[in-house]
Amino acid sequence: MRLKQALLAVCLAAVITAGVLALIFFHGKEGRSVTLGGVERHYRDVSAVTRDIGILWPWEALTVSEQYTEMTFQGQRYQSRGQAVDEGLLEGPAGVCEAVGYDEYTEERHQRSFDVYRIRGLQKEQLAAVEMDGAYYVFLRDEYREPETLGELLDSYNLKENVELERFSIRGENGKEQYYALEDDGALWELLTLCKEAESVSGAEDKDGGEVISFTVTSEPLGVYKRVLEVSEEGILSTNLLDRGFAFDIGKKAAGELLSLARSGAEKAEYEPYMETLAGTVTEVGEDYIRIDDSILCEDENDGMEFLIPAEDIRIRRCVEHLELSGGELVAVDFTGKIETEHENRVQGAVSLSEAFLSEGEALIPE
Numbered sequence: 001m002r003l004k005q006a007l008l009a010v011c012l013a014a015v016i017t018a019g020v021l022a023l024i025f026f027h028g029k030e031g032r033s034v035t036l037g038g039v040e041r042h043y044r045d046v047s048a049v050t051r052d053i054g055i056l057w058p059w060e061a062l063t064v065s066e067q068y069t070e071m072t073f074q075g076q077r078y079q080s081r082g083q084a085v086d087e088g089l090l091e092g093p094a095g096v097c098e099a100v101g102y103d104e105y106t107e108e109r110h111q112r113s114f115d116v117y118r119i120r121g122l123q124k125e126q127l128a129a130v131e132m133d134g135a136y137y138v139f140l141r142d143e144y145r146e147p148e149t150l151g152e153l154l155d156s157y158n159l160k161e162n163v164e165l166e167r168f169s170i171r172g173e174n175g176k177e178q179y180y181a182l183e184d185d186g187a188l189w190e191l192l193t194l195c196k197e198a199e200s201v202s203g204a205e206d207k208d209g210g211e212v213i214s215f216t217v218t219s220e221p222l223g224v225y226k227r228v229l230e231v232s233e234e235g236i237l238s239t240n241l242l243d244r245g246f247a248f249d250i251g252k253k254a255a256g257e258l259l260s261l262a263r264s265g266a267e268k269a270e271y272e273p274y275m276e277t278l279a280g281t282v283t284e285v286g287e288d289y290i291r292i293d294d295s296i297l298c299e300d301e302n303d304g305m306e307f308l309i310p311a312e313d314i315r316i317r318r319c320v321e322h323l324e325l326s327g328g329e330l331v332a333v334d335f336t337g338k339i340e341t342e343h344e345n346r347v348q349g350a351v352s353l354s355e356a357f358l359s360e361g362e363a364l365i366p367e
Contacts, residue, residue, distance in 0.1 A: 036276050037339035037347060041305070043297040047359040048279040050332045059103040059110075061318040064132045068099035071130060071139055073116050078128065078139035081223030081243075085129050085136050089221050091118040097130060119221050121158045127222065138223025140242065150237065150248040151196025157242070160189045162222055165229070167272060168215040168262060180266035187261050191254065192237075198248040201236065210234055213259050216272065217241050225336075226274055231255050278307060278339075278347065279332045279356050285325050288312045292331060296358070307345045309333055309353070319353040332356040 033042045059067060069080040073095065094116045101110045117129040117136060129136040147153040154160065165185040169177040182188075210233030217227045222241065229239040235255040238247035250258075280292030288311050295304025311317045316333075323329070332355075337348025 035270070036278050037335065037337065039305075039339045039341060039345070041294065041297075042299070042303070043294075044299040046297060048277075048297065048330075048332060048356050049359050050354045050356050055322065056104055057318060058105055059101075059108075061314065063314055065135070065137045067101040067110065068112060068114075068132065069101065070142075071097040071099040071114065071116075073097040073124075073128060073139075076125070077142045079142045080130075081138040081140055083138055083220070083223040083225055085119060085138050085220050085223065087136060089120050090129055090136060091120050094118050094124050094128060097128075099130065099132075121161055122221060123156070126156060138221075140223065144244060146200055146244075147246060148200055149196060150192070150198040150200075150250065153246060153248075154192065154196060157222060160193065162219045163217055163224075163229070163241070164219075165189070165215045165217075165262075167269065168213055168266070169271075170259070170263075171212045171214065173210065177271075179269045179271050180262070181269040182262060182266040184265060187265065188258060191258055191261060192250075195237075195248075195250040195254050198237065198250040198254075201247050201249045211259060213262055231258055233259065275334050275336050275351070277332055277334050279330065280307060282325050282327050282329045282331055285320065285327060286311075288317075290316075290320060290325065290353075292333070296330065305345060307339065307347055308343075309347050309350050313350065316350050316353055323353070323355060330356045330358065 033040055035041075057066075065080060065082060065084075069082075071078050071080075078097075096113055097116045099112050099114050101112075102108075103110065115131045116124070117131065118124050119127055119129050119138070126141055128139050130139055147156065165188050166182050167180070168182065169179045171177045212230060212232045215229045217229050217239070218225050219241070224241050227239070227241040229237070229241060231237045231250070233252070233255055235250055235252040236247055237250050237255075238245065240246075278292070278294070279297060280294040281296055282290055283293050283306060284291040290309045290311055291306055292309060293304050293306045295301040298304050309316065311320055323331070325331070331353055333347065333350050334352045335347050335350040337350075340346040340348065
């Protein structure tokens with residue numbers, strides 16, 4: 001069944017859709033400049049609101065990594081992290097796995113064999129890469145085992161080499177956050193290495209009060225995108241980078257030194273969202289792309305820019321076909337990359353597209 005036919009079938013087969021105006025992703029205060037994908041834009045005092053649509057896509061409309069989210073390798077079960085790793089970070093083949101997926105509509109179980117590769121510097125018993133249609137997706141062993149010490153966590157996943165502590169926020173007792181960027185995290189890792197004996201306190205309640213430093217953690221080898229590694233002034237280090245919450249007591253002294261080191265080597269930065277969102281009016285729908293224009297958000301429409309959204313990715317194409325876009329609609333595009341101004345303002349890393357509306361004050365303006 002072709003994608004368009006599959007999407008039509010979805011519409012007739014009880015799609016799980018929440019028609020709620022849910023996400024406000026931009027709000028200018030008397031007009032202000034925002035940076036989207038490295039491009040600065042100046043918008044008027046307006047909010048763009050998307051309709052939160054949760055769709056249970058048919059099997060044919062899923063990426064291969066969405067279809068096969070579990071695999072068995074050498075007798076152990078692994079779960080997909082949903083993130084791809086560059087081929088240059090692989091060490092070589094490790095064997096063949098059996099991956100499984102489940103079609104929610106037909107209640108059919110699918111099974112397929114894929115090649116498994118070692119990820120450089122990591123034990124395949126913990127993490128491995130599975131080649132799926134030319135891309136390599138990270139899978140984490142599906143076994144809950146709480147590390148007894150911080151050192152066990154650091155060493156098992158080679159965190160010093162695989163994680164960069166570049167961006168962080170510091171939250172004070174008043175709840176306000178300041179955002180920072182750090183060029184060199186070497187001193188921070190040296191300090192954390194000295195805390196390897198810190199024991200696990202997972203399940204313990206954090207004490208209120210004091211400052212908290214929160215690092216944004218992204219790691220391609222670990223299949224991690226914008227998770228958190230946090231240290232409280234009370235001396236508790238906690239992280240969710242492996243999908244499970246771990247916490248260790250590194251002590252107040254080490255926590256204070258880490259806060260001081262981070263502050264001394266960092267510069268203030270802007271808040272960085274989980275992903276970027278670009279809004280605009282659809283001007284063209286092609287076979288493998290759409291173009292949108294953000295003039296509607298500008299004080300002077302002559303300041304508008306046109307952006308190219310690639311639609312080779314099935315995640316964008318399925319949204320385009322589901323919304324039956326033809327031109328003139330206001331949409332919002334979520335993306336994780338940059339905007340290539342030298343290539344028709346091409347938006348990298350687009351992952352979803354949805355219908356949008358404009359709101360000024362309390363008024364909602366369908367466009």
